[in-house]
Amino acid sequence: xxxxxxxxxxxxxxxxxxxxxxxxxxxxxxxxxxxxxxxxxxxxxxxxxxxxxxxxxxxxxxxxxxxxxxxxxxxxxxxxxxxxxxxxxxxxxxxxxxxxxxxxxxxxxxxxxxxxxxxxxxxxxxxxxxxxxxxxxxxxxxxxxxxxxxxxxxxxxxxxxxxxxxxxxxxxxxxxxxxxxxxxxxxxxxxxxxxxxxxxxxxxxxxxxxxxxxxxxxxxxxxxxxxxxxxxxxxxxxxxxxxxxx
Numbered sequence: 001x002x003x004x005x006x007x008x009x010x011x012x013x014x015x016x017x018x019x020x021x022x023x024x025x026x027x028x029x030x031x032x033x034x035x036x037x038x039x040x041x042x043x044x045x046x047x048x049x050x051x052x053x054x055x056x057x058x059x060x061x062x063x064x065x066x067x068x069x070x071x072x073x074x075x076x077x078x079x080x081x082x083x084x085x086x087x088x089x090x091x092x093x094x095x096x097x098x099x100x101x102x103x104x105x106x107x108x109x110x111x112x113x114x115x116x117x118x119x120x121x122x123x124x125x126x127x128x129x130x131x132x133x134x135x136x137x138x139x140x141x142x143x144x145x146x147x148x149x150x151x152x153x154x155x156x157x158x159x160x161x162x163x164x165x166x167x168x169x170x171x172x173x174x175x176x177x178x179x180x181x182x183x184x185x186x187x188x189x190x191x192x193x194x195x196x197x198x199x200x201x202x203x204x205x206x207x208x209x210x211x212x213x214x215x216x217x218x219x220x221x222x223x224x225x226x227x228x229x230x231x232x233x234x235x236x237x238x239x240x241x242x243x244x245x246x
Contacts, residue, residue, distance in 0.1 A: 001111050004037055008104045013095050014072055020159045023127060024077040024092055025065075028101060035071045038064060038106035039113070040134040041215070041243070044073065045104040048091055056102055057091065063130040063217065063243070064106070067137035073103065076127040076161055110217065110243035114144045117213040121206045122150040123197055123226050125218025128245060129161050132217065136169055149176045149206045153197050153222065155183045157190040178205045197222075199229040209235065216242040 015027030030036070036044075042064060048057035066074040077092045112120075112135045122132045129152060139146055154160055160179055169175040180193040180201065195201065202209055214235065216226045223242050230240055
């Protein structure tokens with residue numbers, strides 16, 4: 001993998017979408033109009049700029065959801081996080097079009113090279129979908145024919161991020177996608193898979209998992225549980241790449 005220089009550049013909010021009840025999709029355009037070079041799976045540090053003082057806010061690490069060839073960058077934001085250091089209302093809830101940010105990066109060793117891994121298993125939890133969207137978009141743009149199975153865990157049926165795009169990828173990339181809902185409720189209309197990702201679910205939807213490189217991303221408890229499930233299945237540690245959060 002290439003070691004990219006870590007640089008700081010100014011970006012401005014170009015898109016803000018209420019994607020689901022819990023998640024915002026934020027798009028940012030670079031001030032200089034140039035793309036940021038990175039591998040799918042990497043993350044950026046985002047620093048808001050105070051409109052009155054010009055000082056930068058405390059930085060936040062976010063996985064990149066956009067394709068590396070895209071000029072704009074896309075991120076998935078939890079509106080009211082309940083885990084880790086960002087408990088409470090997200091700063092991004094209040095941003096407006098053209099608000100400025102400093103982006104620093106790219107960083108991270110959670111990377112995917114479609115030319116290297118022809119058969120993969122992606123396991124995403126919540127906004128941990130972000131790096132996988134970058135990977136899938138990259139493959140779609142390259143017209144790759146990788147064999148991709150994805151398990152995507154969400155709390156509620158309405159919390160599937162980029163639902164239509166994922167559905168389209170089931171055709172364009174022949175993506176084998178399974179969404180599992182961990183908090184199904186009467187009347188929510190969900191008839192698909194339910195429950196947390198465990199060893200049985202991995203075996204059910206990826207029976208050839210030992211032949212696949214596995215990538216895992218989501219909140220810490222999710223990643224730990226999935227790694228434990230893979231260990232129980234005797235998956236070699238060097239066949240698992242994991243990242244926390246999206």
